[in-house]
Amino acid sequence: MLVRDFIEDSLYNPHYGYFPKQATIFTSSETIDFASLRNGTHFQQEVAKRYAAYGLDTDGPGRQIWHTPTELFKPWYARAIAQCLVSEYLLKYFPYEDFVLYEIGAGNGTLALDMLDYIKEEYPEVYDQTRYNIVEISGNLAQLQKEKLCSVHPCVNVTHKSIFQWDTPEPSPCFFIAMEVIDNFAHDMIRYDLRTLEPYQGLVTIDASGDFSTYYTRITDPLINSYLRLRRRLNHPPPIPRILKASSTFRTFYTNLPFAPNLSAPEFIPTRLLTLLYTLRKQFPRHRLLLSDFSSLPDTIPGVNAPVVQTRYQNTTVACESLLVKQGYFDIFFPTDFGHLRDMYEHILSQPLPPDVSGSDSPRVSPLSVTASPLSIGGNFFSSYHPKNRRTPLDGVASSSGLPIGERKSSVFKHAEFMETYADLEKTRLRNGENPILDLYQNVKFLF
The missing domain is CATH 3.40.50.150 (Vaccinia Virus protein VP39)
Structure with a gap:
């Protein structure tokens, strides 16, 4: 599997x-x-x-x-x-x-x-x-x-x-x-052929005595393929040394060395x-x-x-x-x-919404929606400027300001940054002034 x-x-x-x-x-x-x-x-x-x-x-x-x-x-x-x-x-x-x-x-x-x-x-x-x-x-x-x-x-x-x-x-x-x-969430495991840079998907096998092993095949799974296409589109490079990606001659030399691996180190990709x-x-x-x-x-x-x-x-x-x-x-x-x-x-989120999501081509119109959206005559009718920290607006859906400028894009926060913004820090402060809700979980982040 x-x-x-x-x-x-x-x-x-x-x-x-x-x-x-x-x-x-x-x-x-x-x-x-x-x-x-x-x-x-x-x-x-x-x-x-x-x-x-x-x-x-x-x-x-x-x-x-x-x-x-x-x-x-x-x-x-x-x-x-x-x-x-x-x-x-x-x-x-x-x-x-x-x-x-x-x-x-x-x-x-x-x-x-x-x-x-x-x-x-x-x-x-x-x-x-x-x-x-x-x-x-x-x-x-x-x-x-x-x-x-x-x-x-x-x-x-x-x-x-x-x-x-x-x-x-x-x-x-x-x-x-x-x-x-x-x-x-489950991840898939891939490795790259160091000669051709072709990715291979990892599979787990179990034998009659209950022992596990892994082997690798050319990628056939649609979800793995979808993730790799998206990564290429976003210019997220695979974890291969730059010199190997740049030179096929060096790849051939490297893979011919004694005891050199023919596959890259395993990489776990977040397909789920x-x-x-x-x-x-x-x-x-x-x-x-x-x-x-x-x-x-x-x-x-x-x-x-x-x-x-x-x-x-x-x-x-x-x-x-x-x-x-x-x-x-x-x-x-x-x-x-x-x-x-x-x-x-x-x-x-920037991709077009599938037409069958709510029985129509657009989300439900809310009471906050404008009755005649400027998007119907072009999103740039009043200005060609669109903030980089805003998503493309949905037709007929205004923001809280009443203008079709799109929702604010998500940001990444450290755990302490998020808690300093929204938590009542006095409730978790210790007698010597330390605050474990800020000091712990330094390897945790928020997306909002």
Whole structure:
């Protein structure tokens, strides 16, 4: 099978996959009292104590516990996310449009619960217009989210489905939330023939005794081909030394050296992430994406953009050096190049919308739309200038200023930058002035 199919099987198979059967999301019924903690060391000790409450592993692969900033800094982290989205909603759509949110991979439902509690408390008029939709691939987590959320917040709707199979168009303006999700999206593995620079797709095989191996074939998979075409269009170079790309003579000399490899190092390409971007473009034409995840990772396996493959054994996290591990017992997660992600995302959004998305050639006209769009007589009727940080405007859809200038393009923020903008930092400050919500997660970024 393709490498991405092997990863998806290992992580999401409903019978033995890592997330359905092994993973436990760290959570605690009590919020950490940050103001009572002396310093960062005291904070780490408090987290370790809460981990210990899950009990010790006695033998074999242990309980696969992992935490997220949502759980670690609840409710303050979720409130920062809510403040960001509510601010955008009030600026652009209130009161003419509902506050429509979609979240994928909602875990225990903590982010949704804390966000909705905050909106109900601080912005009751917005809460009255809120529709919160969760798309969850795990049946167990979907049931947990329904039990935790639906009775408290009737505006919540939980759908047990993979986002990659989503086929219901959302014509309204909406906000799409993906927090700590895309790191577990499956990647494909490719290598380049160092003589011809032709890419080859990696496949995983398993023999009768259960041993894994890999081999490479010419690329036939449409999704891999689609990603490579998009990368060429965006001028994102493949990870091959410049001198090898520039000179066929040097490539021949190099590959004839004793023990020289005939293929480049493995490169892991985010093909499932590309599928998500296509889904957003087709099914959520008027969405605004808020995404956060790792921009770099330690202890990765060999390769370019390679993942961390790890498990817990006898209360210790163990990192592996190979992707070919027993399905279900190992977490496999990848870093994201946010610069490349932003380029891909904006390019895909700039493409023409498929005509069958909402039964017409254009998204639903909202009450904020102009009655006679200047686009009907040419977008440059009044001026030939179009800001570079704005997308091409949709015909009939005005911005919050009333002018068809297009939505603002997404930007990339460091974790601390985002929190400094939207979080109530006093709530997470320690007694010595340190603030773990700023100091931790330095390898995490936001796209918004």
